[in-house]
Amino acid sequence: MRDTKYEESCGLFGIFGAPEAVQKTYFGLHNLQHRGQESAGIASSDGQFIQCYKGMGMVRRVFRSGSDILQKLSNPIAIGHVRYSTTGTSKAVNSQPLLAEYSRGQVAAAHNGNLINAALLRDEYEAYGSIFKSTSDTEIIIHLLAKPTHLAKPDPLAHVLNHLQGAYCLLFLFSDRIEAARDPYGIRPLCIGQTEKGHYVVASESCAFDAVGAKFVRQVEPGEIVTLDKNGLTSRFFVKPGNVTPAHCIFEHIYFAKQNSHIFGENVHEFRKKLGRRLAIEHPADADVVIPVPDSGTSAAIGYAQQSKIPFDMGIVRSHYIGRTFISPDQKLRELEVKLKLAVVEEVVGGKRVVVVDDSIVRGTTTRGKIRTLRQAGAKEIHMRVSCPPIRFPCYYGVDFPTKEELLANNRNLEQIKEFLEVDSVGYMSLEGLLDCANLPADHYCTACWIGKYRIPIDVAVNKFTMERYQMRMFDEIE
Numbered sequence: 001m002r003d004t005k006y007e008e009s010c011g012l013f014g015i016f017g018a019p020e021a022v023q024k025t026y027f028g029l030h031n032l033q034h035r036g037q038e039s040a041g042i043a044s045s046d047g048q049f050i051q052c053y054k055g056m057g058m059v060r061r062v063f064r065s066g067s068d069i070l071q072k073l074s075n076p077i078a079i080g081h082v083r084y085s086t087t088g089t090s091k092a093v094n095s096q097p098l099l100a101e102y103s104r105g106q107v108a109a110a111h112n113g114n115l116i117n118a119a120l121l122r123d124e125y126e127a128y129g130s131i132f133k134s135t136s137d138t139e140i141i142i143h144l145l146a147k148p149t150h151l152a153k154p155d156p157l158a159h160v161l162n163h164l165q166g167a168y169c170l171l172f173l174f175s176d177r178i179e180a181a182r183d184p185y186g187i188r189p190l191c192i193g194q195t196e197k198g199h200y201v202v203a204s205e206s207c208a209f210d211a212v213g214a215k216f217v218r219q220v221e222p223g224e225i226v227t228l229d230k231n232g233l234t235s236r237f238f239v240k241p242g243n244v245t246p247a248h249c250i251f252e253h254i255y256f257a258k259q260n261s262h263i264f265g266e267n268v269h270e271f272r273k274k275l276g277r278r279l280a281i282e283h284p285a286d287a288d289v290v291i292p293v294p295d296s297g298t299s300a301a302i303g304y305a306q307q308s309k310i311p312f313d314m315g316i317v318r319s320h321y322i323g324r325t326f327i328s329p330d331q332k333l334r335e336l337e338v339k340l341k342l343a344v345v346e347e348v349v350g351g352k353r354v355v356v357v358d359d360s361i362v363r364g365t366t367t368r369g370k371i372r373t374l375r376q377a378g379a380k381e382i383h384m385r386v387s388c389p390p391i392r393f394p395c396y397y398g399v400d401f402p403t404k405e406e407l408l409a410n411n412r413n414l415e416q417i418k419e420f421l422e423v424d425s426v427g428y429m430s431l432e433g434l435l436d437c438a439n440l441p442a443d444h445y446c447t448a449c450w451i452g453k454y455r456i457p458i459d460v461a462v463n464k465f466t467m468e469r470y471q472m473r474m475f476d477e478i479e
């Protein structure tokens with residue numbers, strides 16, 4: 001039950017050398033739409049010159065069907081981006097790819113993640129006279145790339161990446177190639193695919209490959225730069241492999257990634273079913289029906305029903321026709337949005353003892369609203385089950401959780417959470433249970449939003465204060 005503005009930061013797609021690279025990028029972005037709905041953009045190159053088109057809204061709105069934008073962009077090398085802003089305001093000027101011209105020619109950059117040293121780097125560059133056109137941390141990376149002392153290094157891109165701290169998957173489109181890079185901790189996913197005709201593709205999630213008939217090859221490794229050019233695919237590392245223990249965001253598995261994606265070495269749907277089975281063992285319930293909060297709670301609810309032998313049903317249905325509303329900054333409008341998106345099926349829950357399975361709870365206010373609707377529909381008992389531990393700390397690596405104070409579980413014990421949600425019982429997955437379900441060793445995942453230990457240290461005051469200052473200063477352009 002998504003109860004607030006609580007979004008992933010972005011989705012990336014790139015393809016080299018395919019005759020319909022731009023159209024394929026368009027379809028790839030469609031399959032990554034769940035990672036960002038604020039803006040979309042595509043940059044393409046004919047081998048010499050880069051063009052870029054982007055705008056506010058979802059992919060189909062920006063690249064309106066029937067318009068000739070895709071035709072005009074048509075080139076054999078392309079990268080694309082869908083955005084949700086975690087750093088930088090939701091404005092057209094911050095949409096991506098960011099296209100720039102510097103001493104070595106043109107470059108377009110697309111970024112998924114969040115740089116925690118963005119404010120410090122921006123201060124440093126502004127002090128030397130750099131002028132920024134946006135509040136996005138991605139623009140800072142372009143400034144780093146253009147710096148003459150960095151360009152003098154044998155591998156300028158690798159040198160620049162070593163200045164960045166935080167979560168980043170990056171695509172750079174140069175006129176003759178695509179460079180794809182992933183931060184040394186591998187916080188966000190990035191993977192490589194190949195089409196039947198042998199063209200290489202890179203995307204945030206493997207579900208984007210399905211849209212273009214490509215097969216998953218492998219993930220881009222943490223600390224790796226992959227080059228797609230006329231020679232095929234080549235790889236180099238900007239951080240020695242094995243020097244850093246990964247910190248993959250396990251929330252990608254719980255909530256963000258699509259069920260048909262393979263990330264961090266396993267399928268998302270299967271992983272979520274494992275969570276559901278474990279949740280049923282940790283927190284059984286005497287009930288008549290298991291219902292999910294669609295869509296991200298569905299796989300875990302299936303697992304819960306399988307393990308508990310309680311019938312599974314769709315007691316809440318989701319409308320897929322309501323896009324993200326850009327005018328929902330306050331709680332009332334957010335609640336209305338959730339009401340429109342999630343409707344209760346009275347025939348499924350009326351007179352029943354209901355287990356409601358959700359992937360996570362953030363503020364809890366709209367979850368409570370939905371519980372009230374289930375009661376109005378006649379549910380006799382409601383047992384809330386959550387397939388991740390209580391979220392107690394904010395994320396600084398690209399996920400838009402509210403402040404610590406706003407999080408439901410920050411200063412409440414289980415009994416208080418139960419009272420707040422107005423449910424008959426509540427059960428959260430344990431951290432141990434969550435990590436037991438994962439394929440990789442426990443120390444290969446970030447768990448900071450549950451335990452508050454940030455693998456990449458955060459200087460909250462500097463980061464937050466400075467970025468807010470930039471945003472206040474941001475001019476209000478006409479969009």
Ligand code: SF4
Binds near residue numbers: 250394396450
């Ligand atoms: S703090 Fe939570 S949401 Fe953020 S990267 Fe870590 S696991 Fe993912």
